[in-house]
Amino acid sequence: MKKIILILLLILLVTPVHAKKFKVKNCDSSSMADINWAVDFIDNNIDEMLAEATFIPGKYKDKIKKKWPSTTLKCSKKKKCSGDxxxxxxxxxxxxxxxxxxxIRDFNQTRCELVGILMxxxxxxxxxxxxxxxxxxxxxxxVSNVDLVYRFDDVVENVCTRKSDPNYVPTGATKTGGDIVESGRAGKLALDQLCSEHTQCASSKCGKGRCVCDDNNDCGSKSRCIKKIGKNYCVPTGGIIGDFCKKNSDCGIGKCEKKSCVCKKDTDCRTSFGSTNFRCAKPGLGFGKNFCQPTSVSNGGACAKNSDCNSGKCKKKKCVSK
Ligand SMILES: [Zn+2]
Incomplete structure (x- = not known):
């Protein structure tokens, strides 16, 4: 019996593991040049994009990076693809x-906007x-200013626009006579930068290939270090609406619901967005996170109850005349 198990084990060990590949499905040939360009751009710049998205905790960045090479991307004409x-x-x-x-074609999206959509x-x-x-x-x-995914989208697009600029010179490099020469990197690597040894990192901790925090001091004054086996990460403290959080005290405004700082009272929305025309809507247990509902909404605008509308009437989540 032991022999059989041993043989089975050997077969398992020598069977080559086929790494899953990036796949594109149902996209017509006219779109492929743009898609290939965008995918190549991401392949080459994913580390820089992730490093610049400082508001996203490392554990998600690792997932994004790990999952990217085996993506299946499908072009769709389904109902979900409506409006913008x-x-x-x-x-x-x-x-x-x-x-x-x-x-994407009808709205004349640029290649860098496509990179943003993919990420x-x-x-x-x-x-x-x-x-x-x-x-x-x-x-x-x-939402576009506070939501982590939209903010990531913006960072990605900016990196792309910047790097596609023919006059772009990377930080830490000096342009001399047409050649780009890397200048020697003084000191140690910052958080999120690629590493192979602890000693390379300013935090003295290299976790799964990236510099990670070792204690709260490594995260700067407005973050704390969460220890997780193999991969510590920084979580903002004093977070504002939309920021990642683990517990209520991580939020400077509002409270922590399902890993986001959300409003707790009307003034949380009003101070956050500099307008008195907001209230804090609370969908309640099982109906998702709190959110800031605009008030004094004109007809056609989104509402949750009658008093959100100028007209005093909210029908099927839209303000209508009374
Ligand atoms: Zn989305």
Whole structure:
């Protein structure tokens, strides 16, 4: 019996593991040049994009990076691709996501915007916490400024625009006579930078290939270090609406619900967005996170109850005349 187990074990060990590959499905040939460009750009710059997204905890960044090479990307014409929806990721669909190519083309998205869309959907696949009104951004415009996935999308697009600029010179490099010469990196590596040994990191801790925090001091004055086996990460303290949190005291404004700082009272929204026309809406247990509901909404705008509308009437979540 032992022999059989040993043989089985040997077979398992010598069987080559086929790494899952990046797949593109159902996209017509006219879109492939743009898609290939965007995928290549991400392959080459993913570390820089993730390092610049300081508001996303390392554990999600690791997932994004790990899951990227085995993505299945599908071009879709389904109902979900309507209005200005450029892509979607179905809950529980893991590493598959959909691009709405007709929308991407009709809205004249640039290649860097496409890079943003790809990373946006990838962030969903990695379960980065989102705002309650993530999918209703046109009615809730503040969401684009606070939601972690939209903020990531912006960072990614900026990195792309910057690096596609022919005059771009990377930080830490000096341009001499047309050649880019890396200048010697003085000191130690900052958090999130790639490492192979503890001694390379300013924090003296290299976890799974990246410099991670070792104690609260490594995270700066507005973050704390959460210790997790193999991979510590910084969580902001004094977080504002939309920021990642683990517990209520991580939020400087409001409270922590499902890993996001959300409003607790009306003034949380009002001070956050500099307008008195907000209240804190509380969908209640099982109905998702609290969110900031605009008030004094004109007809056609989004509402949750009658008093949100100028007209005094909210019907099917839209303000209508009385
Ligand atoms: Zn999204």
């Amino acid at each position: 929806t450029m892509g979607y990721h179905k809950k529980g669909s893991g590493n598959k996501f959909n691009l709405c190519w007709d929308q 946006h959907e990838k962030a969903h696949a990695a379960n980065v916490p989102i705002e309650k009104k993530h999918n209703d951004m046109n009615a809730y415009s503040y």
